[in-house]
Amino acid sequence: MPASKQILVATDLTARGDRPFARAKMLADVWNADRTLLFVNSAKTEVDIAKVEALLVRNYGEDTEGCNLAINYGKPPKVIADTALQLGSDLIIVGAARHNNISDFFLGTAVDHLVHHAEAPVLIVKERPRADYSRILVATDFSDCSAKALRVSLAFFPAAQIDLVHAYHVAYEAWLKSEGVATEMLSDAEKELRDFMDALNLSDTDSARVNPRLVQGNLHQSVHNMLDSGDYDLLVLGTHGRGGFSMATIGSRASEMMGWSPVDVLMVRNSG
Template sequence: MPVPTKILVATDLTARADRPFARAKLLADIWNATRTLLFVSSPKKEVDIAKVEAELLRNYGSDAEGCNLAINYGKPPQVIAHTAEQLDSDLIIVGAARHNNISDFFLGTAVDHLVHHAKSPVLIVKERPRAQYGRILVATDFSDFAAHALRTALAFFPDAKIDLVHAYHVAYEAWLKSDGVANEMLSDAEKELQDFMTGLNLSASDAARVSPHLVEGNLHQSVYKMLDDREFDLLVLGTHGRGGFVMATIGSRASEMMGWSPVDVLMVGKPD
């Protein structure tokens, strides 16, 4: 899987959208990728293209040079997904604004629609970019979709260290306090982890970058604690998993994890 060569950045062209714009610039420079800035407007409001271009240069300056500009009308999630497909974009980058109007992209139902309908991975930028992603946390449920998310992280960020975390649950732990049960569940999880890593068939260099972790209990609480230590730059989640839409592991709460994550989040959907 190659690094992205076409990046689509959803923006309202204002200064407050500087974080996704800056991250896109940093990644484009690293990957030698093209950037298309997408501005989505209400169908009831005709856009003055010259004014949009002037705002672009005023807010982003020389960093905007070389960007393509796309202007479309409609509801942002649908328009972003459709435009990305039209342009054959390898990555969609959006911000995490706390607003709820046509010019903003916000967490909630809008981002849910985008990440589950876009064919490209979606990067939600929360922090001000200061460097490349150096350490990445990938949550896994050992599904094929989780494997695809991990491979995507390895391909997109070839210099980053990756921590792979899986949470296993001790069945009926409130009633069964036997160490034997806990040890058996741990042994099963270790076997699954080993099979998962073997099935990935990673190169030696990629395998050396991945540090697997097994945690007992709740995956979401474990991920939150790991992110709260501020040692990671990026969280990677698959939007699908075991049983279709991940059920009790990741997918059913992927949007919630994306919402409370203090760091940027890369959402990776089904492989083609």
């Protein structure tokens, strides 16, 4: 990983923000990156900088040492996206607000807006970090955006193994007509997957870390089932793709997947 990577961490100054902060510290150590903690104050009152610094130290401890501090005013999603652009951030890290119980995460319009507008990938941290990401699930629909999601995953996490999953659908009517139809559809999906991988032109090292997988059925449900296995510690989704991950549905399917995923989620936007 090249030096001087820039990580922007959005914080509300409370102790519940320790998870994104801790993940940012782990990534910064691996990447030799600079961290900027951003506090967005929506009120018109001036922020007491000394009080903010004291809260950061009290809630996040000595790991705040070496962090840059940014304080801006306005609506958090827009301010976070704008600040990341101004700083040239390579990654934005945010937390998922919890309510009702520990497994109930709600992201809502704030993170949707951020993912929709930020140029940099957005990492939504849900779990308490205990180790570097080692097993990553990347969903693909063979689009440019999912290709970018895979490339970003390979670049950000050079020691991780990556499962690249694509779901193909066989209509029930096709099964009724002929098993040969289903076999043909599987063959077509296998060819698409091979062509997708070939077009990426990955290095031998990166290719060895990617395990392409086909599953039959609904991608949304398939990803849910795979994450439930407990084998993965990060889900990566691209935006601008066709099907379930298009920007037009960021408020529905992709938002749902961010919401119910039991693991951290990295959203990679393809702005092309």
